[in-house]
């Protein structure tokens with residue numbers, strides 16, 4: 001065997017070793033996840049969500065899925081909180097509101113998301129508009145390709161008082177929107193559903209834009225009309241925080257979101 005053949009054999013050996021190691025880790029992790037599915041959420045975490053109607057009134061099978069998803073979220077995502085003490089309450093509520101969007105999709109855990117940044121309060125961000133004018137905007141959260149940023153002051157206040165908005169749900173709706181590679185306000189849906197989506201959600205968005213241009217009264221937070229992506233994120237907030245309002249003003253959108261999220265929040269949050 002000459003030197004080149006020896007070198008090739010060595011490369012093959014390395015390739016085999018690497019592949020074996022990859023599969024070993026893959027199956028080991030799958031096994032861990034399987035165990036996680038039967039492990040209830042620890043009391044120290046559960047105490048923060050057990051009285052939230054969005055959790056309490058979930059169908060039993062989804063409650064179990066949420067327990068699994070929250071624990072998986074803790075394993076897979078890095079929480080980074082540079083200026084605030086990261087408590088179990090912050091971690092649990094962030095994971096809960098992030099995962100509630102996909103309660104009906106057991107194995108979806110935001111594969112692109114690596115980091116969750118928690119800041120004590122709203123963040124000042126310097127943005128360039130049209131590459132000419134620079135300005136400072138105050139944001140309570142942001143979704144980037146592999147991270148989500150949350151202002152805890154805003155999130156906590158909204159969870160406690162506000163029935164229409166929730167910055168955690170908003171940013172995770174963006175993450176869902178990004179999941180198919182485009183920030184276009186359309187989450188990963190089937191071709192069939194996309195046709196419906198165009199007829200209902202995107203059509204309603206255009207109608208509202210026209211209304212705004214004619215200075216007519218808009219029923220929703222006008223921030224939703226920034227672009228299609230913001231429209232989807234804000235509508236998702238209404239769907240999970242105030243479905244009654246969404247169903248009353250935009251029944252078509254409610255139905256479309258119900259189909260996509262596979263949850264009937266109107267029933268779950270029935271008073």
Ligand SMILES: [Zn+2]
Pocket residue numbers: 170174229230233
């Ligand atoms: Zn947004």
